[in-house]
Amino acid sequence: MTTMNAVVARGIGGPEVLQLQEVERPVPGLTEILVRVHAAGINPTDWKARASGGRVGPGDFPLILGYDVAGVVEAVGGGVTWLKVGDEVLGMPKFPVLPGGYAEYVVAQSRQFVRKPAVLSFEEAAGLPLAALTAWQGLVDTAGLSAGQRVLVHAAAGGVGHLAVQIAKSLGAYVIGTASAAKHSFVRSLGADEVIDYRSVDFVSVLRESPVDVVFDPIAGDTSLRSVQVLKDGGVLVSILNVEEDAAAEAKRRGIQADFTLVEPDRLALTAVTDLVEAGRLRVELDSVFPLAEAADAHRRGETNAASGKIVLRVA
Incomplete structure (x- = not known):
């Protein structure tokens, strides 16, 4: 398979600019992993970028939004030894560069991910990193x-x-x-x-x-x-x-x-966070979960500022 489904922002505008379409599937390079995304978190930076360009800039469209992902390692690039195919992971890789989380697959450096705690669903895990x-x-x-x-x-x-x-x-x-x-x-x-x-x-x-x-x-x-x-x-x-x-x-x-202060990918801090999760001292509250194809509705929910906890897309 060389293609995948992704929600693409065709340009700056309202939620209606988010469209599900078929795009090229990424391939992992050196030190990278290919993650089959099960869930993707939605953050205010997503709808702000869609509405105004945000940090990505108008010239970067069309693009795939989404920083937070949780899923399963599908393939590993050269040099990656600490993760293997089948491992469940979560992360906020590449920030502030977009990894393109609103998609079936994401490629990024392996050490910007951590293993997903078993106590978390993929949806909960996707709401955690950023x-x-x-x-x-x-x-x-x-x-x-x-x-x-x-x-x-x-x-x-x-x-x-x-x-x-x-x-x-x-x-x-x-x-x-x-x-x-x-x-x-x-x-x-x-x-x-x-x-x-x-x-x-x-x-x-x-x-x-x-x-x-x-x-x-x-x-x-x-x-x-x-x-x-x-x-x-x-x-x-x-x-x-x-x-x-x-x-x-x-x-x-x-x-x-x-x-x-601007957040950065941080494996040590994310490990400390998942340790709190596993110790029962931190929980992710899900406000709502939308199918990938309904990303526009998820953005509309976010823009109401009425959410309690995280809004997440179910991908796999």
Whole structure:
């Protein structure tokens, strides 16, 4: 077989630009593996790229979106010895270069994958890499979060946020999350010690007298400055989007670290994450699972911002 099915974004536009079509199947080169994709995770960066070009740029279309994949090794390239055909794996390879996860097969470097824990379905595994690595690298590597510290996690019921809450708890932190009232029980089930309804209460007014050591912020915008206002002097604002200028200036004045951090492929961190999964200390909540051919509907679901947990495509 030299071809495969994939969802191709024909150009910048709405979800309707995503079309299922037959494309050339990739072949693994040196140090690479060919993965038969069973499930592919969907992330906000996917629909942002589709809608505006994002990091990929308008000239890169048509293209196959998707960074997160979980599947089975179909073939190995030269030099790969630690994985073999039939192994179940998951990963976020090549980021920020697209591996093309919305497809039946993906090729990438073997050491940007890890073995899939048996306790995870392929759909759950596909929802893990990008979101969990974003949370882990932000909380562990950037913030150095430690036991006893107080951390505020914005959008705590979201794809990244619900994993950040659990990772922070695994580090022994006191976790405060923001979420709509309807999602409070879900966020508490993840281990959050407090949950603030951002729609009815200003989190600044709640936390001004009891500031936090770390804020994990996947929202940015005007949330950046307000987050700085609830941080202790010398604290850390972890933002996965650009920090607004006024927030950066106020942070600098108070000795607060406030940097944009971008996730990277990281086998060691992903192994630490899957260790938490196997220990029963981290779970992936699936908001919804769509067939590959319904990727457009999956994007529509994501763009509502109503999802709790991860949206995933079932491929195999």
